[in-house]
Amino acid sequence: xxxxxxxxxxxxxxxxxxxxxxxxxxxxxxxxxxxxxxxxxxxxxxxxxxxxxxxxxxxxxxxxxxxxxxxxxxxxxxxxxxxxxxxxxxxxxxxxxxxxxxxxxxxxxxxxxxxxxxxxxxxxxxxxxxxxxxxxxxxxxxxxxxxxxxxxxxxxxxxxxxxxxxxxxxxxxxxxxxxxxxxxxxxxxxxxxxxxxxxxxxxxxxxxxxxxxxxxxxxxxxxxxxxxxxxxxxxxxxxxxxxxxxxxxxxxxxxxxxxxxxxxxxxxxxxxxxxxxxxxxxxxxxxxxxxxxxxxxxxxxxxxxxxxxxxxxxxxxxxxxxxxxxxxxxxxxxxxxxxxxxxxxxxxxxxxxxxxxxxxxxxxxxxxxxxxxxxxxxxxxxxxxxxxxxxxxxxxxxxxxxxxxxxxxxxxxxxxxxxxxxxxxxxxxxxxxxxxxxxxxxxxxxxxxxxxxxxxxxxxxxxxxxxxxxxxxxxxxxxxxxxxxxxxxxxxxxxxxxxxxxxxxxxxxxxxxxxxxxxxxxxxxxxxxxxxxxxxxxxxxxxxxxxxxxxxxxxxxxxxxxxxxxxxxxxxxxxxxxxxxxxxxxxxxxxxxxxxxxxxxxxxxxxxxxxxxxxxxxxxxxxxxxxxxxxxxxxxxxxxxxxxxxxxxxxxxxxxxxx
Numbered sequence: 299x300x301x302x303x304x305x306x307x308x309x310x311x312x313x314x315x316x317x318x319x320x321x322x323x324x325x326x327x328x329x330x331x332x333x334x335x336x337x338x339x340x341x342x343x344x345x346x347x348x349x350x351x352x353x354x355x356x357x358x359x360x361x362x363x364x365x366x367x368x369x370x371x372x373x374x375x376x377x378x379x380x381x382x383x384x385x386x387x388x389x390x391x392x393x394x395x396x397x398x399x400x401x402x403x404x405x406x407x408x409x410x411x412x413x414x415x416x417x418x419x420x421x422x423x424x425x426x427x428x429x430x431x432x433x434x435x436x437x438x439x440x441x442x443x444x445x446x447x448x449x450x451x452x453x454x455x456x457x458x459x460x461x462x463x464x465x466x467x468x469x470x471x472x473x474x475x476x477x478x479x480x481x482x483x484x485x486x487x488x489x490x491x492x493x494x495x496x497x498x499x500x501x502x503x504x505x506x507x508x509x510x511x512x513x514x515x516x517x518x519x520x521x522x523x524x525x526x527x528x529x530x531x532x533x534x535x536x537x538x539x540x541x542x543x544x545x546x547x548x549x550x551x552x553x554x555x556x557x558x559x560x561x562x563x564x565x566x567x568x569x570x571x572x573x574x575x576x577x578x579x580x581x582x583x584x585x586x587x588x589x590x591x592x593x594x595x596x597x598x599x600x601x602x603x604x605x606x607x608x609x610x611x612x613x614x615x616x617x618x619x620x621x622x623x624x625x626x627x628x629x630x631x632x633x634x635x636x637x638x639x640x641x642x643x644x645x646x647x648x649x650x651x652x653x654x655x656x657x658x659x660x661x662x663x664x665x666x667x668x669x670x671x672x673x674x675x676x677x678x679x680x681x682x683x684x685x686x687x688x689x690x691x692x693x694x695x696x697x698x699x700x701x702x703x704x705x706x707x708x709x710x711x712x713x714x715x716x717x718x719x720x721x722x723x724x725x726x727x728x729x730x731x732x733x734x735x736x737x738x739x740x741x742x743x744x745x746x747x748x749x750x751x752x753x754x755x756x757x758x759x760x761x762x763x764x765x766x767x768x769x770x771x772x773x774x775x776x777x778x779x780x781x782x783x784x785x786x787x788x789x790x791x792x793x794x795x796x797x798x799x800x801x802x803x804x805x806x807x808x809x810x811x812x813x814x815x816x817x818x819x820x821x822x823x824x825x826x827x828x829x830x831x832x833x834x835x836x837x838x839x840x841x842x843x844x845x846x847x848x849x850x851x852x853x854x855x856x857x858x859x860x861x862x863x864x865x866x867x868x869x870x871x872x873x874x875x876x877x878x879x880x881x882x883x884x885x886x887x888x889x890x891x892x893x894x895x896x897x898x899x900x901x902x903x904x905x906x907x908x909x910x911x912x913x914x915x916x917x918x919x920x921x922x923x924x925x926x927x928x929x930x931x932x933x934x935x936x937x938x939x940x941x942x943x944x945x946x947x948x949x950x951x952x953x954x955x956x957x
Contacts, residue, residue, distance in 0.1 A: 324350045325496045327658035348422035354750040369432035384828045386420045403823035416444040423497040427487030430479045447816035454516045459505045464488045472817045474603045474952040493625040521638040530942040532580040541584035546893035549885035559914040562939035592915035594895040595870045597861025604866035605640025610948040611867030612917035614938045616641040620648035647676030651689030655749035666697045677705035686711035688749040699726025715749045718742035733787035740764045762839040766850035775854045788863045789876045796840045798829040806872025813955040845880040859895045871930045878927040885924045914940040
């Protein structure tokens, strides 16, 4: 009772002080990671310092701004660094009807009549509260956004926290899905929470689970409405006729084929003339389109938007490579139940060590006993794989690997600091995430500490040195082949990182980005590392060198499975395009994205090919990606478990404009 009384007093105190000065707490996956200090002076100027540490990365922004009577910014200035430590310097001013802004990626000017809200590229979390308050003041609770777009706000319930009442608001128009912000009874920002990243006033910490539960309920309701809206369930059998059928087993493409689906399974496949069907079967005329098994993305971290984007792009199977151990499991259950759009998900459980660079997980170990306990937890909760992360002590790797294998789990990961990729495989790893760890093997032991940005920077500086003709490269590739090591290279993650140009859209999204909501488009800029003077040529040649290494790995017979670790769906298509750019034949790339992951993960009994008895997971494409891999973007229809989805309908619901 005494603790509750003190908690209530603290909440009341924060409500009185928040309009002047406060310090917010930042949690990543429930672990303290930084803070945000908000101070407003008597002249109405707000100053915010926002900083957090995520494995040596993380924003540090000092921002000041001033608002007009409508709560709309008239001035904004932000300085510091972004998540990847690139410098941030951003300015905005609205004066005499003209808005001007400049940041690392943009420079613009626009005449403004009436109110229009500029949302900074690298805004501290508090700025979402600023937008919410302006929207609540605005006519119809909506405002034009600068540089483009429109936002509106709606209330979604109240919660009592001690003597303070906080209200959940949902802002529509910033991103693909509504964004939640919590305001207190005075209109001040109370919290901005999610299962991954939360910012909140310190006295509210004990109420965060309550806020997350209410927020998740609102998100679930939105997701269920979308799922019911876009999924079409045939009343009887579904017969797909006149398709050009791709078989990843032999890379054949056969015209005039039919596929008969009953429930969630394929029951027969054959030439059109040979396939009989019941009178009440629903007929889907493929009109000669390309029909292939559903795609796999082997490296995702699921949040609220990934599932819908996956299905819109033909991804019917995926692997989550580290997530929370609570809400993520509930999300996968909703995918399976059909109350949220998403693929079939295989789960990889992350285990890390402790210290400054430890990953955002509760599964942090220093001893063999702790490691074995965590492996057992994952095995007992239906995980298929353990992902060892960068701060695990090298001496614990074989202990984790041996116990995981004994429990029937595969083992993969980042190569931990202070060991090489070769040592990681020798200690029991079945798979390596990210091709940069292959490159770093050639830099070991000169580069031992790979938990900081050196795992990117040193690769950018030296990748061109390790050509496939070098004996050490050839020997290590043969080592990986002999050990049957699987590679999840996530090539797309490095293309934009090493390009050196913060003004371009993430490579691979140039055609689709103009269709995205305006604020999403802006997020797809400025992902490049800052290139040091004198290193321009090395950075420019780094990614082409990595593509050549990928081709050498393929030529040697190393198993490669595509994953993104990036924007879901669309970036998988680009990942496949990069493999073809590297010189891998398009048909082989499609095999990597369908049958190979099913074999690697041991689920080929049900997935990977279109054949009788398999799950009815298929993609109908208006073009032949075996002839031109870019046709993978022309998806007409997606089928998952016999349910039929129209990608255009999903995109429309997410605010993505038609082509």
